[in-house]
Amino acid sequence: MFRINENYLKLGGSYLFSTVGRKAREFQAQHPEVEVISLGIGDVTEPLCPAVIKALHEAVEEMGHAESFHGYAPDLGYVWLRECIAKNDYAARGARITPDEIFVSDGAKSDAGAIQELFSLDARIAVCDPVYPVYVDSNVMAGRTGAFDAETGRYGGVLYMPCRAENGFSPSLPEEAPDVIYLCYPNNPTGMGISKEKLQNWVDYANSSGAVILYDAAYEAYITGDLPHSIYECDGAESCAIELRSFSKNAGFTGTRLGFTVIPKALVRGGVSLHDLWARRHGTRYNGAPYIVQKAGMAVYSEEGKAQIREQIGIYQKNARLIREGLSGAGYTVYGGVDAPYIWLKTPGNMSSWDFFDLLLNQAGVVGTPGSGFGPSGEGYFRLTAFGSPANTEKAVKRIQSL
Template sequence: MAKINENYLKLPGSYLFSTIAKKVNEYTAKNPDKKIIRMGIGDVTRPLAKAVTDAMHDAVEDMGSYEGFHGYGPEQGYDFLRMLIVENDYKKRGIDIAIDEIFVSDGAKSDTGNITDIFAVDNTVAVCDPVYPVYVDTNAMAGRAGDFGKDGRWTNLIYMPCTEESGFLPALPSKHADLIYLCFPNNPTGMAATKEQLAVWVDYARRNGSVILFDSAYEAFIQDEDVPHSIYEIEGAKECAIEFRSFSKTAGFTGTRCAYTVVPKELKVGGVMLNGLWLRRQTTKFNGVPYIVQKGAAAVYSEQGQKEIKETISYYMNNAKIIREGLACAGLTVYGGVNAPYIWAKTPNGLGSWEFFDSLLEKAAVVTTPGAGFGPSGEGYIRLTAFSTLDATKEAVERIKKILY
């Protein structure tokens, strides 16, 4: 008799977004004339840059011709793209990363999930709370999380609460952690870490033989000078950290799919280079990103591409400012939204996340995400995203202001 992976049965349902969808549907059925504004989902809305679509048109032409056709590419990505990543995302910031330390992939979600393949099951795992659920669920699937308790926590995971008191920065884990997930700028809180703050983690990891899994998917939104874009800006990080980057939010690639992961050759566990293990994992279980998509991603680094994506990011960050300032003006305590497209707003009068969510939906027809959906320490907050249109953002803020005054 075949046997399933029983860890899958321990996973609670993905109630968060399905519950939100259900509530929104009910509201719409009752209020067919109300225009819903969605500020909950972390998906971009603005089109790809023309530099990118031009490059993809050319690549489609290549694929339709005998001379330009591309079959299987290198699983780790074409050198034309990896070279641009090395030059633009690292060398320009004074970071020395080699081309064979870059692994192009179809998404940071896939990579942050699949990376645990190369680690033993009995590693202890530390995650922030609140947290992007993929880190938790993929470790639960692999058998590293133990059981899901009534308190909303997995028995074997180490939770690092990110609270208002600590500026939403996690404290060092309460007990020894082998693998540590960090995400800065952070999803869902929108908060960033300075070099000094990150250095504490690099130091911890080096002293304890831990590996930091650093999700840097939102680095393009950083506005402050002293916020590092890469964990490798911290000395010694190449010996203890894997970095995940994505074109999803940087260049609107959520439906185009391209990301990359950096595994430095200095990073060894028990004397074994993780770079070689990840190379083996990717060459065995992955066939690379479409040629057309890699050509599009390469165009992000062109002069025109950079100009266009920066305009789009400015557009979103202007939305973030409108949300942040509007909600503050309405009396809410707000965090994030300065170096990230997410705003983390404290509920008024000690309301629960879901209560405030319901109230915003019922009275303002604005959809947000209840913070409790990202972990127990998210209770008492809601997340708003800056990815809507300017007009819808303004209107949503006005509606929220009206009900809060």
């Protein structure tokens, strides 16, 4: 008799951002006169930059003629894109990553969710708390966790590493040894960065314990200080770390879809190369990112592309500063937003995260994301993103200030 994968039933009703979106739509329907401003889901608002648009048009034109038409892409992605990534994102930072260690995909979310398929079902995962929900939910769905405990807000079998103001949002090395450690820096949702020294500690810890680090560097373009952009800037990371990267937040590809995952060939466990396993998965379950989108990705690395994207990131960084300083000036305690597009604020008067969400939506028409949606240690915190338009961001800050 057919049985469903009952692990799905352990999950909450819906994905966090689906719930946030639904609540915002419901409010808007009831209050059509309010101009709701979304600083909730981390979605960009600036258009694709001219260099990318030009590359897209050219690639579309190629697809219209038999002699320049492209069918299935190579399993790992086009080599010209992978060479470009290896040079710009790694060699330029002193990290030795070769093009054949790079797997092009349709985005970091897909890869962040799929990467757990390479681990045994009894692998013990450790996550920062609060955390990007995909890391935990994908493991829940695969059956790698116990049930959800409503009292603690935790799934059984998962090692949660609390990140709160008390520890500077920087977790200690876990006492129980995990098999897999998910790290995201600059961090989503707290907006905090990590120093090279601290990241090196994680790498050393993983190399000595045999754990594998999944390093999500989707927000590296927002780093302003002297922080590592890639985990492979640390010594020995190639034997313990997988890195996830995205074009969504640096180049505005949230609706264009492109990302990549790096698995160094030196990452071997139990005599098996994780690179080979991921290659097998790519070959069997994926058919590559669209040719036109990979061409668009190339344009991100052109000289004009780099300049245009730097300018766009500057807009969002200015938004972040505006939110940070505006709310701080209004008496809020705010974190993050310096090396990341996220501002993490303490809810006023110890309000719960969802109560503050409702307050902000109802009284200021501003959508944010409740910190508790990212994990129990996010309770009492709230995330705002810097991805609104400058005008909307300014308006939102003023509305919150006058609450």
